[in-house]
Amino acid sequence: MKLTELAILYQDKLNQLYEEEEIQSLFFIALEEVLGYKKTDYIIKKQETVPDTALLRLNNILLGLTKGTPIQYIIGHTEFYGLKFKVNPAVLIPRPETEELVEWILSVCNSRFVAENQNISQSSINIIDIGTGSGCIAIALKKHLPKAYVSAVDISSAALATAKENAAINEVGVTFIEDDILNYSESYASKFDIIVSNPPYIKEKEKAEMHENVLANEPHTALFVSNEKPLIFYEAIADFALLHLKKDGHLFFEINANLGKETIQMLGAKGFTDIRLRLDMQGKERMVSAQKPPQS
Structure with missing residues:
Protein backbone atom coordinates (compact mmCIF):
# COMPACT_ATOMS: atom_id res chain seq x y z
CA MET A 1 0.00 0.00 0.00
CA GLY A 68 -12.43 6.34 19.77
CA THR A 69 -9.18 5.95 21.66
CA PRO A 70 -7.15 9.21 21.68
CA ILE A 71 -4.02 8.85 19.58
CA GLN A 72 -1.88 10.02 22.50
CA TYR A 73 -2.96 6.96 24.47
CA ILE A 74 -2.43 4.69 21.47
CA ILE A 75 1.16 5.79 20.88
CA GLY A 76 1.74 6.32 24.61
CA HIS A 77 3.08 9.87 24.61
CA THR A 78 2.45 13.47 23.66
CA GLU A 79 4.29 16.80 23.56
CA PHE A 80 3.75 19.61 26.05
CA TYR A 81 5.68 22.88 26.12
CA GLY A 82 8.31 21.34 23.85
CA LEU A 83 8.83 18.33 26.11
CA LYS A 84 7.86 14.67 25.69
CA PHE A 85 5.41 13.17 28.17
CA LYS A 86 4.19 9.63 28.61
CA VAL A 87 0.41 9.43 28.87
CA ASN A 88 -2.04 6.65 29.63
CA PRO A 89 -5.64 6.38 30.85
CA ALA A 90 -4.49 7.16 34.42
CA VAL A 91 -3.73 10.76 33.44
CA LEU A 92 -5.32 13.50 31.40
CA ILE A 93 -3.77 14.32 28.06
CA PRO A 94 -2.11 17.76 28.45
CA ARG A 95 -3.91 20.52 26.56
CA PRO A 96 -2.45 23.46 24.62
CA GLU A 97 -4.21 26.00 26.86
CA THR A 98 -2.31 24.63 29.84
CA GLU A 99 0.91 25.57 28.03
CA GLU A 100 -0.32 29.16 28.20
CA LEU A 101 -0.68 28.83 31.97
CA VAL A 102 2.93 27.60 32.20
CA GLU A 103 4.06 30.53 30.05
CA TRP A 104 2.28 32.99 32.34
CA ILE A 105 3.86 31.52 35.47
CA LEU A 106 7.34 31.59 33.92
CA SER A 107 6.91 35.23 32.93
CA VAL A 108 5.94 36.13 36.50
CA CYS A 109 8.87 34.18 37.94
CA ASN A 110 11.34 35.75 35.56
CA SER A 111 10.08 39.29 36.19
CA ARG A 112 9.21 39.32 39.86
CA PHE A 113 11.74 36.90 41.34
CA VAL A 114 14.69 37.64 39.07
CA ALA A 115 14.50 40.92 37.17
CA GLU A 116 12.82 43.09 39.81
CA ASN A 117 14.79 41.90 42.81
CA GLN A 118 18.34 40.90 42.17
CA ASN A 119 18.84 39.59 45.69
CA ILE A 120 16.22 36.87 45.10
CA SER A 121 17.77 34.07 43.09
CA GLN A 122 15.92 31.52 41.03
CA SER A 123 16.99 28.89 43.56
CA SER A 124 14.80 30.52 46.20
CA ILE A 125 11.59 30.00 44.21
CA ASN A 126 9.41 27.33 45.81
CA ILE A 127 6.58 25.99 43.64
CA ILE A 128 3.85 23.40 44.19
CA ASP A 129 1.51 21.96 41.54
CA ILE A 130 -1.70 20.53 43.00
CA GLY A 131 -3.41 17.78 41.00
CA THR A 132 -0.35 17.20 38.83
CA GLY A 133 -1.61 14.25 36.73
CA SER A 134 1.06 13.55 34.12
CA GLY A 135 3.29 16.09 35.84
CA CYS A 136 3.27 18.35 32.78
CA ILE A 137 2.99 21.68 34.64
CA ALA A 138 5.49 20.88 37.38
CA ILE A 139 8.02 19.32 35.01
CA ALA A 140 7.80 22.12 32.42
CA LEU A 141 8.31 24.71 35.18
CA LYS A 142 11.27 22.83 36.63
CA LYS A 143 12.83 22.42 33.18
CA HIS A 144 12.75 26.18 32.65
CA LEU A 145 13.55 27.11 36.26
CA PRO A 146 16.18 24.47 36.97
CA LYS A 147 17.28 25.99 40.29
CA ALA A 148 13.75 26.29 41.68
CA TYR A 149 12.33 23.79 44.16
CA VAL A 150 9.27 22.16 42.62
CA SER A 151 6.87 19.71 44.23
CA ALA A 152 3.68 18.14 42.88
CA VAL A 153 0.66 16.55 44.54
CA ASP A 154 -1.93 14.08 43.28
CA ILE A 155 -4.45 11.77 44.89
CA SER A 156 -3.80 9.02 42.31
CA SER A 157 -0.84 6.71 42.82
CA ALA A 158 -1.13 5.61 39.17
CA ALA A 159 -0.92 9.22 37.99
CA LEU A 160 2.08 9.86 40.22
CA ALA A 161 3.85 6.79 38.82
CA THR A 162 3.43 8.25 35.33
CA ALA A 163 4.53 11.71 36.50
CA LYS A 164 7.69 10.25 38.05
CA GLU A 165 8.51 8.54 34.74
CA ASN A 166 8.01 11.84 32.95
CA ALA A 167 10.33 13.63 35.36
CA ALA A 168 12.99 11.02 34.61
CA ILE A 169 12.44 11.27 30.85
CA ASN A 170 12.87 15.04 30.99
CA GLU A 171 15.77 14.83 33.46
CA VAL A 172 14.34 17.05 36.17
CA GLY A 173 14.03 16.64 39.91
CA VAL A 174 10.49 17.12 41.20
CA THR A 175 9.23 16.00 44.62
CA PHE A 176 6.01 14.02 44.19
CA ILE A 177 3.48 13.68 47.02
CA GLU A 178 0.42 11.41 47.17
CA ASP A 179 -2.28 13.38 48.97
CA ASP A 180 -5.89 14.57 48.74
CA ILE A 181 -6.15 18.36 48.70
CA LEU A 182 -9.74 18.12 50.00
CA ASN A 183 -8.45 16.35 53.11
CA TYR A 184 -4.70 16.71 53.05
CA SER A 185 -2.51 14.88 55.52
CA GLU A 186 0.91 16.27 54.77
CA SER A 187 2.27 19.01 57.04
CA TYR A 188 3.56 21.22 54.18
CA ALA A 189 5.79 23.11 56.55
CA SER A 190 7.45 25.17 53.84
CA LYS A 191 5.93 28.29 52.32
CA PHE A 192 5.48 28.56 48.57
CA ASP A 193 6.11 31.43 46.17
CA ILE A 194 3.84 29.82 43.56
CA ILE A 195 0.86 27.50 43.97
CA VAL A 196 -0.59 26.30 40.68
CA SER A 197 -3.45 23.96 39.90
CA ASN A 198 -5.46 22.68 36.98
CA PRO A 199 -8.06 20.81 39.06
CA PRO A 200 -11.27 19.08 37.96
CA TYR A 201 -13.68 21.79 36.84
CA ILE A 202 -16.17 20.40 34.31
CA LYS A 203 -19.69 20.21 35.69
CA GLU A 204 -21.56 16.94 35.24
CA LYS A 205 -24.20 18.69 33.14
CA GLU A 206 -21.49 19.80 30.68
CA LYS A 207 -20.71 16.21 29.66
CA ALA A 208 -23.10 16.45 26.72
CA GLU A 209 -20.88 19.12 25.15
CA MET A 210 -17.75 16.96 25.25
CA HIS A 211 -16.25 14.68 22.61
CA GLU A 212 -17.10 11.03 23.16
CA ASN A 213 -13.46 9.91 23.02
CA VAL A 214 -12.70 12.11 26.06
CA LEU A 215 -15.65 10.76 28.02
CA ALA A 216 -14.82 7.16 27.18
CA ASN A 217 -11.09 7.26 27.79
CA GLU A 218 -9.80 10.01 30.07
CA PRO A 219 -10.04 9.73 33.89
CA HIS A 220 -13.32 11.20 35.12
CA THR A 221 -11.94 11.99 38.59
CA ALA A 222 -9.54 14.44 36.93
CA LEU A 223 -12.30 16.05 34.86
CA PHE A 224 -15.63 16.34 36.61
CA VAL A 225 -17.20 18.03 39.62
CA SER A 226 -20.78 18.13 40.80
CA ASN A 227 -23.20 20.70 39.42
CA GLU A 228 -23.87 21.84 42.98
CA LYS A 229 -20.24 22.48 44.01
CA PRO A 230 -18.30 23.25 40.81
CA LEU A 231 -15.62 25.25 42.70
CA ILE A 232 -14.99 22.68 45.42
CA PHE A 233 -11.34 22.18 44.47
CA TYR A 234 -10.71 25.90 43.90
CA GLU A 235 -12.05 26.77 47.33
CA ALA A 236 -9.94 24.07 49.00
CA ILE A 237 -6.78 25.13 47.14
CA ALA A 238 -7.45 28.81 47.88
CA ASP A 239 -7.73 27.95 51.60
CA PHE A 240 -4.51 25.94 51.33
CA ALA A 241 -2.87 28.94 49.65
CA LEU A 242 -3.90 31.30 52.46
CA LEU A 243 -1.99 29.03 54.85
CA HIS A 244 0.95 28.03 52.70
CA LEU A 245 1.76 30.89 50.30
CA LYS A 246 4.51 33.28 51.25
CA LYS A 247 3.61 36.93 51.74
CA ASP A 248 2.61 38.28 48.31
CA GLY A 249 2.92 34.78 46.87
CA HIS A 250 1.03 33.92 43.66
CA LEU A 251 -1.83 31.49 43.11
CA PHE A 252 -2.51 30.32 39.54
CA PHE A 253 -5.52 28.36 38.30
CA GLU A 254 -6.71 26.95 35.02
CA ILE A 255 -10.46 27.40 35.20
CA ASN A 256 -13.80 26.45 33.68
CA ALA A 257 -14.37 29.07 30.97
CA ASN A 258 -17.97 29.40 32.16
CA LEU A 259 -17.02 30.11 35.78
CA GLY A 260 -14.56 33.00 35.51
CA LYS A 261 -16.78 35.47 37.36
CA GLU A 262 -17.57 32.98 40.13
CA THR A 263 -13.89 32.06 40.58
CA ILE A 264 -12.88 35.72 40.87
CA GLN A 265 -15.66 36.39 43.36
CA MET A 266 -14.60 33.43 45.48
CA LEU A 267 -10.95 34.56 45.57
CA GLY A 268 -11.99 38.12 46.39
CA ALA A 269 -14.21 36.93 49.24
CA LYS A 270 -11.25 35.06 50.72
CA GLY A 271 -9.15 38.22 50.66
CA PHE A 272 -6.86 37.59 47.70
CA THR A 273 -5.57 40.68 45.90
CA ASP A 274 -4.44 41.56 42.37
CA ILE A 275 -6.86 39.01 40.90
CA ARG A 276 -6.34 38.70 37.16
CA LEU A 277 -8.32 36.82 34.54
CA ARG A 278 -6.69 35.79 31.25
CA LEU A 279 -8.13 34.53 28.00
CA ASP A 280 -6.66 31.53 26.22
CA MET A 281 -5.73 31.41 22.52
CA GLN A 282 -9.38 30.74 21.65
CA GLY A 283 -10.59 33.78 23.55
CA LYS A 284 -12.05 31.80 26.45
CA GLU A 285 -11.72 32.82 30.10
CA ARG A 286 -9.30 30.08 31.05
CA MET A 287 -6.72 31.31 33.61
CA VAL A 288 -6.75 33.24 36.86
CA SER A 289 -3.96 34.50 39.08
CA ALA A 290 -4.14 36.10 42.50
CA GLN A 291 -1.81 37.18 45.28
CA LYS A 292 -1.96 36.33 48.93
CA PRO A 293 -2.97 39.37 50.99
CA PRO A 294 0.08 40.81 52.80
CA GLN A 295 -1.60 40.77 56.19
CA SER A 296 -2.57 37.07 56.17
Missing part, protein backbone atom coordinates in the same frame (compact mmCIF):
# COMPACT_ATOMS: atom_id res chain seq x y z
CA LYS A 2 1.23 3.47 -0.92
CA LEU A 3 1.27 6.33 1.57
CA THR A 4 -1.35 8.21 -0.42
CA GLU A 5 -3.65 5.16 -0.29
CA LEU A 6 -3.13 4.91 3.46
CA ALA A 7 -4.12 8.56 3.87
CA ILE A 8 -7.37 7.83 2.00
CA LEU A 9 -7.97 4.79 4.22
CA TYR A 10 -7.63 6.93 7.36
CA GLN A 11 -10.18 9.38 5.92
CA ASP A 12 -12.63 6.63 5.03
CA LYS A 13 -12.42 4.84 8.39
CA LEU A 14 -12.55 7.94 10.59
CA ASN A 15 -14.93 10.27 8.80
CA GLN A 16 -17.79 9.36 11.14
CA LEU A 17 -15.76 10.35 14.21
CA TYR A 18 -13.69 13.36 13.19
CA GLU A 19 -13.64 16.33 10.83
CA GLU A 20 -11.44 16.03 7.74
CA GLU A 21 -8.77 18.40 9.07
CA GLU A 22 -8.50 16.48 12.34
CA ILE A 23 -8.19 13.18 10.50
CA GLN A 24 -5.28 14.61 8.53
CA SER A 25 -3.66 15.72 11.77
CA LEU A 26 -4.09 12.24 13.28
CA PHE A 27 -2.66 10.64 10.14
CA PHE A 28 0.45 12.83 10.27
CA ILE A 29 0.96 12.10 13.97
CA ALA A 30 0.78 8.38 13.18
CA LEU A 31 3.12 8.79 10.22
CA GLU A 32 5.73 10.61 12.29
CA GLU A 33 5.45 8.06 15.08
CA VAL A 34 5.98 5.04 12.81
CA LEU A 35 8.11 6.33 9.93
CA GLY A 36 9.51 9.56 11.31
CA TYR A 37 7.89 11.44 8.43
CA LYS A 38 6.59 14.98 8.82
CA LYS A 39 3.99 16.51 6.52
CA THR A 40 6.64 17.76 4.09
CA ASP A 41 8.12 14.25 3.89
CA TYR A 42 4.69 12.87 3.06
CA ILE A 43 4.24 15.35 0.22
CA ILE A 44 7.57 14.27 -1.28
CA LYS A 45 7.19 10.53 -0.64
CA LYS A 46 3.44 9.92 -0.83
CA GLN A 47 3.81 7.50 -3.75
CA GLU A 48 6.17 5.31 -1.70
CA THR A 49 5.05 1.81 -0.74
CA VAL A 50 4.79 1.43 3.02
CA PRO A 51 6.96 -1.44 4.41
CA ASP A 52 4.94 -4.31 5.88
CA THR A 53 6.07 -3.82 9.48
CA ALA A 54 5.29 -0.09 9.34
CA LEU A 55 1.95 -0.77 7.68
CA LEU A 56 0.99 -3.16 10.48
CA ARG A 57 1.72 -0.51 13.11
CA LEU A 58 -0.12 2.20 11.17
CA ASN A 59 -3.14 -0.09 10.79
CA ASN A 60 -3.08 -0.86 14.52
CA ILE A 61 -3.10 2.88 15.27
CA LEU A 62 -6.02 3.29 12.87
CA LEU A 63 -7.88 0.46 14.60
CA GLY A 64 -7.48 2.18 17.94
CA LEU A 65 -8.68 5.46 16.47
CA THR A 66 -11.82 3.81 15.05
CA LYS A 67 -12.65 2.73 18.61
Whole structure:
Protein backbone atom coordinates (compact mmCIF):
# COMPACT_ATOMS: atom_id res chain seq x y z
CA MET A 1 0.00 0.00 0.00
CA LYS A 2 1.23 3.47 -0.92
CA LEU A 3 1.27 6.33 1.57
CA THR A 4 -1.35 8.21 -0.42
CA GLU A 5 -3.65 5.16 -0.29
CA LEU A 6 -3.13 4.91 3.46
CA ALA A 7 -4.12 8.56 3.87
CA ILE A 8 -7.37 7.83 2.00
CA LEU A 9 -7.97 4.79 4.22
CA TYR A 10 -7.63 6.93 7.36
CA GLN A 11 -10.18 9.38 5.92
CA ASP A 12 -12.63 6.63 5.03
CA LYS A 13 -12.42 4.84 8.39
CA LEU A 14 -12.55 7.94 10.59
CA ASN A 15 -14.93 10.27 8.80
CA GLN A 16 -17.79 9.36 11.14
CA LEU A 17 -15.76 10.35 14.21
CA TYR A 18 -13.69 13.36 13.19
CA GLU A 19 -13.64 16.33 10.83
CA GLU A 20 -11.44 16.03 7.74
CA GLU A 21 -8.77 18.40 9.07
CA GLU A 22 -8.50 16.48 12.34
CA ILE A 23 -8.19 13.18 10.50
CA GLN A 24 -5.28 14.61 8.53
CA SER A 25 -3.66 15.72 11.77
CA LEU A 26 -4.09 12.24 13.28
CA PHE A 27 -2.66 10.64 10.14
CA PHE A 28 0.45 12.83 10.27
CA ILE A 29 0.96 12.10 13.97
CA ALA A 30 0.78 8.38 13.18
CA LEU A 31 3.12 8.79 10.22
CA GLU A 32 5.73 10.61 12.29
CA GLU A 33 5.45 8.06 15.08
CA VAL A 34 5.98 5.04 12.81
CA LEU A 35 8.11 6.33 9.93
CA GLY A 36 9.51 9.56 11.31
CA TYR A 37 7.89 11.44 8.43
CA LYS A 38 6.59 14.98 8.82
CA LYS A 39 3.99 16.51 6.52
CA THR A 40 6.64 17.76 4.09
CA ASP A 41 8.12 14.25 3.89
CA TYR A 42 4.69 12.87 3.06
CA ILE A 43 4.24 15.35 0.22
CA ILE A 44 7.57 14.27 -1.28
CA LYS A 45 7.19 10.53 -0.64
CA LYS A 46 3.44 9.92 -0.83
CA GLN A 47 3.81 7.50 -3.75
CA GLU A 48 6.17 5.31 -1.70
CA THR A 49 5.05 1.81 -0.74
CA VAL A 50 4.79 1.43 3.02
CA PRO A 51 6.96 -1.44 4.41
CA ASP A 52 4.94 -4.31 5.88
CA THR A 53 6.07 -3.82 9.48
CA ALA A 54 5.29 -0.09 9.34
CA LEU A 55 1.95 -0.77 7.68
CA LEU A 56 0.99 -3.16 10.48
CA ARG A 57 1.72 -0.51 13.11
CA LEU A 58 -0.12 2.20 11.17
CA ASN A 59 -3.14 -0.09 10.79
CA ASN A 60 -3.08 -0.86 14.52
CA ILE A 61 -3.10 2.88 15.27
CA LEU A 62 -6.02 3.29 12.87
CA LEU A 63 -7.88 0.46 14.60
CA GLY A 64 -7.48 2.18 17.94
CA LEU A 65 -8.68 5.46 16.47
CA THR A 66 -11.82 3.81 15.05
CA LYS A 67 -12.65 2.73 18.61
CA GLY A 68 -12.43 6.34 19.77
CA THR A 69 -9.18 5.95 21.66
CA PRO A 70 -7.15 9.21 21.68
CA ILE A 71 -4.02 8.85 19.58
CA GLN A 72 -1.88 10.02 22.50
CA TYR A 73 -2.96 6.96 24.47
CA ILE A 74 -2.43 4.69 21.47
CA ILE A 75 1.16 5.79 20.88
CA GLY A 76 1.74 6.32 24.61
CA HIS A 77 3.08 9.87 24.61
CA THR A 78 2.45 13.47 23.66
CA GLU A 79 4.29 16.80 23.56
CA PHE A 80 3.75 19.61 26.05
CA TYR A 81 5.68 22.88 26.12
CA GLY A 82 8.31 21.34 23.85
CA LEU A 83 8.83 18.33 26.11
CA LYS A 84 7.86 14.67 25.69
CA PHE A 85 5.41 13.17 28.17
CA LYS A 86 4.19 9.63 28.61
CA VAL A 87 0.41 9.43 28.87
CA ASN A 88 -2.04 6.65 29.63
CA PRO A 89 -5.64 6.38 30.85
CA ALA A 90 -4.49 7.16 34.42
CA VAL A 91 -3.73 10.76 33.44
CA LEU A 92 -5.32 13.50 31.40
CA ILE A 93 -3.77 14.32 28.06
CA PRO A 94 -2.11 17.76 28.45
CA ARG A 95 -3.91 20.52 26.56
CA PRO A 96 -2.45 23.46 24.62
CA GLU A 97 -4.21 26.00 26.86
CA THR A 98 -2.31 24.63 29.84
CA GLU A 99 0.91 25.57 28.03
CA GLU A 100 -0.32 29.16 28.20
CA LEU A 101 -0.68 28.83 31.97
CA VAL A 102 2.93 27.60 32.20
CA GLU A 103 4.06 30.53 30.05
CA TRP A 104 2.28 32.99 32.34
CA ILE A 105 3.86 31.52 35.47
CA LEU A 106 7.34 31.59 33.92
CA SER A 107 6.91 35.23 32.93
CA VAL A 108 5.94 36.13 36.50
CA CYS A 109 8.87 34.18 37.94
CA ASN A 110 11.34 35.75 35.56
CA SER A 111 10.08 39.29 36.19
CA ARG A 112 9.21 39.32 39.86
CA PHE A 113 11.74 36.90 41.34
CA VAL A 114 14.69 37.64 39.07
CA ALA A 115 14.50 40.92 37.17
CA GLU A 116 12.82 43.09 39.81
CA ASN A 117 14.79 41.90 42.81
CA GLN A 118 18.34 40.90 42.17
CA ASN A 119 18.84 39.59 45.69
CA ILE A 120 16.22 36.87 45.10
CA SER A 121 17.77 34.07 43.09
CA GLN A 122 15.92 31.52 41.03
CA SER A 123 16.99 28.89 43.56
CA SER A 124 14.80 30.52 46.20
CA ILE A 125 11.59 30.00 44.21
CA ASN A 126 9.41 27.33 45.81
CA ILE A 127 6.58 25.99 43.64
CA ILE A 128 3.85 23.40 44.19
CA ASP A 129 1.51 21.96 41.54
CA ILE A 130 -1.70 20.53 43.00
CA GLY A 131 -3.41 17.78 41.00
CA THR A 132 -0.35 17.20 38.83
CA GLY A 133 -1.61 14.25 36.73
CA SER A 134 1.06 13.55 34.12
CA GLY A 135 3.29 16.09 35.84
CA CYS A 136 3.27 18.35 32.78
CA ILE A 137 2.99 21.68 34.64
CA ALA A 138 5.49 20.88 37.38
CA ILE A 139 8.02 19.32 35.01
CA ALA A 140 7.80 22.12 32.42
CA LEU A 141 8.31 24.71 35.18
CA LYS A 142 11.27 22.83 36.63
CA LYS A 143 12.83 22.42 33.18
CA HIS A 144 12.75 26.18 32.65
CA LEU A 145 13.55 27.11 36.26
CA PRO A 146 16.18 24.47 36.97
CA LYS A 147 17.28 25.99 40.29
CA ALA A 148 13.75 26.29 41.68
CA TYR A 149 12.33 23.79 44.16
CA VAL A 150 9.27 22.16 42.62
CA SER A 151 6.87 19.71 44.23
CA ALA A 152 3.68 18.14 42.88
CA VAL A 153 0.66 16.55 44.54
CA ASP A 154 -1.93 14.08 43.28
CA ILE A 155 -4.45 11.77 44.89
CA SER A 156 -3.80 9.02 42.31
CA SER A 157 -0.84 6.71 42.82
CA ALA A 158 -1.13 5.61 39.17
CA ALA A 159 -0.92 9.22 37.99
CA LEU A 160 2.08 9.86 40.22
CA ALA A 161 3.85 6.79 38.82
CA THR A 162 3.43 8.25 35.33
CA ALA A 163 4.53 11.71 36.50
CA LYS A 164 7.69 10.25 38.05
CA GLU A 165 8.51 8.54 34.74
CA ASN A 166 8.01 11.84 32.95
CA ALA A 167 10.33 13.63 35.36
CA ALA A 168 12.99 11.02 34.61
CA ILE A 169 12.44 11.27 30.85
CA ASN A 170 12.87 15.04 30.99
CA GLU A 171 15.77 14.83 33.46
CA VAL A 172 14.34 17.05 36.17
CA GLY A 173 14.03 16.64 39.91
CA VAL A 174 10.49 17.12 41.20
CA THR A 175 9.23 16.00 44.62
CA PHE A 176 6.01 14.02 44.19
CA ILE A 177 3.48 13.68 47.02
CA GLU A 178 0.42 11.41 47.17
CA ASP A 179 -2.28 13.38 48.97
CA ASP A 180 -5.89 14.57 48.74
CA ILE A 181 -6.15 18.36 48.70
CA LEU A 182 -9.74 18.12 50.00
CA ASN A 183 -8.45 16.35 53.11
CA TYR A 184 -4.70 16.71 53.05
CA SER A 185 -2.51 14.88 55.52
CA GLU A 186 0.91 16.27 54.77
CA SER A 187 2.27 19.01 57.04
CA TYR A 188 3.56 21.22 54.18
CA ALA A 189 5.79 23.11 56.55
CA SER A 190 7.45 25.17 53.84
CA LYS A 191 5.93 28.29 52.32
CA PHE A 192 5.48 28.56 48.57
CA ASP A 193 6.11 31.43 46.17
CA ILE A 194 3.84 29.82 43.56
CA ILE A 195 0.86 27.50 43.97
CA VAL A 196 -0.59 26.30 40.68
CA SER A 197 -3.45 23.96 39.90
CA ASN A 198 -5.46 22.68 36.98
CA PRO A 199 -8.06 20.81 39.06
CA PRO A 200 -11.27 19.08 37.96
CA TYR A 201 -13.68 21.79 36.84
CA ILE A 202 -16.17 20.40 34.31
CA LYS A 203 -19.69 20.21 35.69
CA GLU A 204 -21.56 16.94 35.24
CA LYS A 205 -24.20 18.69 33.14
CA GLU A 206 -21.49 19.80 30.68
CA LYS A 207 -20.71 16.21 29.66
CA ALA A 208 -23.10 16.45 26.72
CA GLU A 209 -20.88 19.12 25.15
CA MET A 210 -17.75 16.96 25.25
CA HIS A 211 -16.25 14.68 22.61
CA GLU A 212 -17.10 11.03 23.16
CA ASN A 213 -13.46 9.91 23.02
CA VAL A 214 -12.70 12.11 26.06
CA LEU A 215 -15.65 10.76 28.02
CA ALA A 216 -14.82 7.16 27.18
CA ASN A 217 -11.09 7.26 27.79
CA GLU A 218 -9.80 10.01 30.07
CA PRO A 219 -10.04 9.73 33.89
CA HIS A 220 -13.32 11.20 35.12
CA THR A 221 -11.94 11.99 38.59
CA ALA A 222 -9.54 14.44 36.93
CA LEU A 223 -12.30 16.05 34.86
CA PHE A 224 -15.63 16.34 36.61
CA VAL A 225 -17.20 18.03 39.62
CA SER A 226 -20.78 18.13 40.80
CA ASN A 227 -23.20 20.70 39.42
CA GLU A 228 -23.87 21.84 42.98
CA LYS A 229 -20.24 22.48 44.01
CA PRO A 230 -18.30 23.25 40.81
CA LEU A 231 -15.62 25.25 42.70
CA ILE A 232 -14.99 22.68 45.42
CA PHE A 233 -11.34 22.18 44.47
CA TYR A 234 -10.71 25.90 43.90
CA GLU A 235 -12.05 26.77 47.33
CA ALA A 236 -9.94 24.07 49.00
CA ILE A 237 -6.78 25.13 47.14
CA ALA A 238 -7.45 28.81 47.88
CA ASP A 239 -7.73 27.95 51.60
CA PHE A 240 -4.51 25.94 51.33
CA ALA A 241 -2.87 28.94 49.65
CA LEU A 242 -3.90 31.30 52.46
CA LEU A 243 -1.99 29.03 54.85
CA HIS A 244 0.95 28.03 52.70
CA LEU A 245 1.76 30.89 50.30
CA LYS A 246 4.51 33.28 51.25
CA LYS A 247 3.61 36.93 51.74
CA ASP A 248 2.61 38.28 48.31
CA GLY A 249 2.92 34.78 46.87
CA HIS A 250 1.03 33.92 43.66
CA LEU A 251 -1.83 31.49 43.11
CA PHE A 252 -2.51 30.32 39.54
CA PHE A 253 -5.52 28.36 38.30
CA GLU A 254 -6.71 26.95 35.02
CA ILE A 255 -10.46 27.40 35.20
CA ASN A 256 -13.80 26.45 33.68
CA ALA A 257 -14.37 29.07 30.97
CA ASN A 258 -17.97 29.40 32.16
CA LEU A 259 -17.02 30.11 35.78
CA GLY A 260 -14.56 33.00 35.51
CA LYS A 261 -16.78 35.47 37.36
CA GLU A 262 -17.57 32.98 40.13
CA THR A 263 -13.89 32.06 40.58
CA ILE A 264 -12.88 35.72 40.87
CA GLN A 265 -15.66 36.39 43.36
CA MET A 266 -14.60 33.43 45.48
CA LEU A 267 -10.95 34.56 45.57
CA GLY A 268 -11.99 38.12 46.39
CA ALA A 269 -14.21 36.93 49.24
CA LYS A 270 -11.25 35.06 50.72
CA GLY A 271 -9.15 38.22 50.66
CA PHE A 272 -6.86 37.59 47.70
CA THR A 273 -5.57 40.68 45.90
CA ASP A 274 -4.44 41.56 42.37
CA ILE A 275 -6.86 39.01 40.90
CA ARG A 276 -6.34 38.70 37.16
CA LEU A 277 -8.32 36.82 34.54
CA ARG A 278 -6.69 35.79 31.25
CA LEU A 279 -8.13 34.53 28.00
CA ASP A 280 -6.66 31.53 26.22
CA MET A 281 -5.73 31.41 22.52
CA GLN A 282 -9.38 30.74 21.65
CA GLY A 283 -10.59 33.78 23.55
CA LYS A 284 -12.05 31.80 26.45
CA GLU A 285 -11.72 32.82 30.10
CA ARG A 286 -9.30 30.08 31.05
CA MET A 287 -6.72 31.31 33.61
CA VAL A 288 -6.75 33.24 36.86
CA SER A 289 -3.96 34.50 39.08
CA ALA A 290 -4.14 36.10 42.50
CA GLN A 291 -1.81 37.18 45.28
CA LYS A 292 -1.96 36.33 48.93
CA PRO A 293 -2.97 39.37 50.99
CA PRO A 294 0.08 40.81 52.80
CA GLN A 295 -1.60 40.77 56.19
CA SER A 296 -2.57 37.07 56.17
